[in-house]
Structure formats: C-alpha cells, structure tokens
Amino acid sequence: MEKSQLIEELRLILGAEKVLTDEEAVLEAGKDYIGFRIYERTDGKNFAPRAACVVKPANTEEVSKVMKFLNENKIDAVPRTGGSSVTQSIEPVPGGVIIDGSAMNEILKIDEINMTVTVRCGTPLEYLENVLNEKGYSAGHFPQSLPMAHIGGLVATRSIGQFSTLYGGIEDLVVGLEAVLADGEIIRVKNVPRRSCGPDLRHLFIGSEGMLGFITEVTVKIFKYRPEERWLQAYAVKDMQTGLDMIRAIMSDGYKPAVVRLHDTAEVQLLLKLEDAVPPEHALLMFIADGPASVAKATGAAIEEYAAQFGVTGLGEKPVLSWLKTRNDECYHMERRGYHAMGLVVDTCEISAEWSEIGGVYSAVIKRLSEEIEYLAYAGGHASHSYMQGTNIYFTFAFLARNVELVKDDYMRVVGVILEETLKRGGSIAHHHGSGKYRTSWMPREHGTSYPLLYKLKDALDPNHILNKGVLLSEVSLRETSAETCPKAGRFQNAPPDFFRVQVDKE
Numbered sequence: 001m002e003k004s005q006l007i008e009e010l011r012l013i014l015g016a017e018k019v020l021t022d023e024e025a026v027l028e029a030g031k032d033y034i035g036f037r038i039y040e041r042t043d044g045k046n047f048a049p050r051a052a053c054v055v056k057p058a059n060t061e062e063v064s065k066v067m068k069f070l071n072e073n074k075i076d077a078v079p080r081t082g083g084s085s086v087t088q089s090i091e092p093v094p095g096g097v098i099i100d101g102s103a104m105n106e107i108l109k110i111d112e113i114n115m116t117v118t119v120r121c122g123t124p125l126e127y128l129e130n131v132l133n134e135k136g137y138s139a140g141h142f143p144q145s146l147p148m149a150h151i152g153g154l155v156a157t158r159s160i161g162q163f164s165t166l167y168g169g170i171e172d173l174v175v176g177l178e179a180v181l182a183d184g185e186i187i188r189v190k191n192v193p194r195r196s197c198g199p200d201l202r203h204l205f206i207g208s209e210g211m212l213g214f215i216t217e218v219t220v221k222i223f224k225y226r227p228e229e230r231w232l233q234a235y236a237v238k239d240m241q242t243g244l245d246m247i248r249a250i251m252s253d254g255y256k257p258a259v260v261r262l263h264d265t266a267e268v269q270l271l272l273k274l275e276d277a278v279p280p281e282h283a284l285l286m287f288i289a290d291g292p293a294s295v296a297k298a299t300g301a302a303i304e305e306y307a308a309q310f311g312v313t314g315l316g317e318k319p320v321l322s323w324l325k326t327r328n329d330e331c332y333h334m335e336r337r338g339y340h341a342m343g344l345v346v347d348t349c350e351i352s353a354e355w356s357e358i359g360g361v362y363s364a365v366i367k368r369l370s371e372e373i374e375y376l377a378y379a380g381g382h383a384s385h386s387y388m389q390g391t392n393i394y395f396t397f398a399f400l401a402r403n404v405e406l407v408k409d410d411y412m413r414v415v416g417v418i419l420e421e422t423l424k425r426g427g428s429i430a431h432h433h434g435s436g437k438y439r440t441s442w443m444p445r446e447h448g449t450s451y452p453l454l455y456k457l458k459d460a461l462d463p464n465h466i467l468n469k470g471v472l473l474s475e476v477s478l479r480e481t482s483a484e485t486c487p488k489a490g491r492f493q494n495a496p497p498d499f500f501r502v503q504v505d506k507e
C-alpha cells in the first residue's frame, strides 16, 4: 500500500489528530537508547529506520481497529509506550507503523482490599508510584528508568526494579492483563491470586517485546509503603568473588533484603564516584531491608552476622544514601553529550548465571575485554538482582568510537565477548533488557531446543508476522520455510536433540 493511502486509511479509523506524520515525531518515536545509536545521533547522523507514521490510539477498541486493518493489509507494526528501550526494540520496519500507547495513560482502579492497581498501558511508572505513595502504597517496581518507562513496555520487556530481591521482577507483579492480538481480537487474563488451569497465559505477553500482541491494560500488585522503617548498610569487600559468596550465603539461607548490590572497583570509582568512601582496590556491597520494621530489623541483624563471618568492613549508611539519591540520574542525561564530545560510546549489558558460574563469567569478561578490545576505555560490572539460584552481572563499558561507520561493529565486538562468556557457562544473555533487535542472532543459542516454540507461538498469534519484526526471532517463519529456501530457519525443523548444544560448543 502506498504511504499516502496508508495514512489516509488510518486517519479514517482514528481521526487525523491521532496519526502523526511529522518527520521529527516519526523519528523520535522509533528512537531508543542503545549506545551506538546515541553515538550516531550525537555525530549528526541517524541510521535508524523510519516508519511511515505513528498512531496514538486512545483506548483498547482503537488499538483493535488499527491492528485489524494493519493485519488485513500485512503492514508492519511496532508497539511502544515509554520509548526507554535500550535494545533497538522500538526501531520500526521502514514504511511500517508505530503504535504508540502513551496516550492510554490512566489509573483505572486502586483496589485496597485485594492489593492491586489496574492501569492502562501508557501509564508512566513514576506517576503511578507517586499516586500510590500518597495513599500509603507502592508498586514495588523501581527500574532505573522509572522516570521514563510506561506499564505496557515494562511488562513487554520482562523488566526488573532495583528492589527486586524483595518484590521480584514484573513477572512476579502482574496479576492480570488485557491485550489485543494481531488480528484485532481483544483477550483478557483475569485477576486471581493463583490458578491451576493450564499454562499461565499472562506469560505469552510478559517479555514478548511487542511481537505477540499489544498490551492495553495491566493489573499489578501493590504493597504497603514504609520507607521510614528501612534498614541500610554498606560494606567494603576485598574482591568480587567474596562479595558474590556473601550474597549467595544470605540468599540461600532464605533472607530477602530489598536491595542487594555489589559494585566492582572500576564502578566504585568511575560510576558511583565513591572512591573516597571505599578503600582502594575494594568492591562495594550495599543492602537495604524493607518491610514492616521488625522484618527489616531482623534482616539487617542477620546481614551484620554474615558481614562478620566474611570479614568485610562496615562503611555505614552513607554510600547507600548516596546511591539512593543519584540512582536514576542517568535518565536525565541520556544523550550523554559529555562522553560523546570525547568520542566515547557508553553502555551496559546485563546477563545472569547460576552461583557456580557467575564469578567465572565476570572475571572472564573483564579479562577478555581488557586484553582484546584495543579501543576499550573502561569496563566494570555489578550484581544487582540476586536469587537463591544465582545472580545477574550488569556490565558497564565505554569505548572510543573510531568513526560512525564502524561504531555498531565495534559495539557488537564488546557485547559479543559478554554474551559468549555467558553462554559458555550456561547463563542467560539478557537478564532484563530483553532481546530487542540486536541480540536476536544469539537467541538460538540462548533458547536451545526450545527456540522453535517461539516460532510456533508467533505463527499462531501473529500469522502474518506484522508485529515487531526482528525482535527475538529472525524474520522468517519455521512453518513457511524449509532447509532449501532458508537454511537458517529450516535447520531447526528436524534438528536432533543435541543440535543446539553442538552449535554452542563449535562456536
């Protein structure tokens, strides 16, 4: 369909004011915050593909009408809400349509009996948290992008917050949801505390990155808000492995501090700027215990005992208070002009692995980056989301961009080291930012023999493959391809059970 006709038809469905065609608005809506794209933009170039237009539906029925039309005409569509993606996940297919849910911004019901809140997908998380706080509640979800992200995107990416050790990730918080499928069908998964009626259908959408449907409404849990009853404390640790061992002991014994963070020396100096508060060459461990005062106090007392046992040095509350104050500042400096003036690309990459492997991932990555990446300026990392079974490492890095043409390849070399070392040790290559479009080629190795299931789900829920092409799946459908027509996709069809393991070993 011609672009002009597409825009005309969408105007007829939604009204002209909900179809944006202005060059700047269209570019802005498909722009995310992955490091090399920020570099391109500050260098005056923007290689990101452009959509034909952006539509801003006001309610579920309008989303449904738009999706039905796009599906019937096989037109590509990318859902977005807050636009804080860092994985190229909202970059459109050229000539496609961005469905922007940010106008669907409404708190529908705060249910104090059942401890839930129901919101439309475009509700900003920070606004929701502020409204809940005024009533004595919290959503318990504190990603660093709190000032930027909206509920739809937070659910679609399987996001996680800084207080996750107590509250969990978004998958632990979503009670029910409403979504629109590619053909316009509206479905709802009702709110219940738990059920045993087949697979959990919420999970078709939690983490689906906009490729299985458009999330229109979400019900999440709420918690009592008691920041004044908190316990907090920081410790200096002689190395990362000692810090990881102490966290493992605390977690596996069943304690649930809300915040558990272990930053390496590089981050203490360059990221947190706490070099005066932490002894040289030491890592920094920070804890916050939340909940009713008695629980927070007991958790704190237990952590003090582990600290004595592991011989770590108490640093008081100050480093934690400093982190609490500055923790979301990054959101206000996203274009990072200071770094780019120096020709630096700055970004992060978060992975997870079991306790037995995570220390190995961390040390191998830091060693390889410093040995192999000749243009590397800095590499560091922290663990910030811990479980009984393991933890994440959020690698932070900066490199000197050679020029704008090479910046993506140079970026992928850095990220490639992190992902390879993680896969070698059986970890996951995306702890909470999602696959987006830049990690898609790694997904077969991430998912192994279960990867074809994702293609089957895609074929069932979005048979014309209009939704967010390129995230999680390469662009071809298993059903439609054979080894002859598309060796890459066809090879999965009759893959022997050890196919994926063999691939990993070979590479």
Ligand SMILES: Cc1cc2nc3c(=O)[nH]c(=O)nc-3n(C[C@H](O)[C@H](O)[C@H](O)COP(=O)(O)OP(=O)(O)OC[C@H]3O[C@@H](n4cnc5c(N)ncnc54)[C@H](O)[C@@H]3O)c2cc1C
Binding pocket: 033, 078, 079, 080, 081, 082, 083, 084, 085, 086, 089, 090, 101, 121, 142, 143, 144, 145, 148, 149, 150, 151, 152, 153, 154, 155, 156, 157, 158, 159, 160, 161, 162, 208, 209, 210, 211, 213, 214, 215, 216, 330, 331, 432, 433, 468, 471
């Ligand atoms: C400074 C900074 C800090 C960050 N910190 C964290 C962090 O601590 N924890 C964390 O988890 N993430 C973090 N992120 C990443 C990002 O904020 C999250 O991925 C967030 O969940 C994205 O929400 P959004 O509303 O901005 O989604 P968008 O960027 O608009 O979209 C993200 C993805 O979700 C899909 N999507 C959006 N809305 C819908 C919808 N209604 N229906 C279906 N699919 C949809 C899109 O297609 C895309 O695939 C950070 C990002 C930045 C820039």
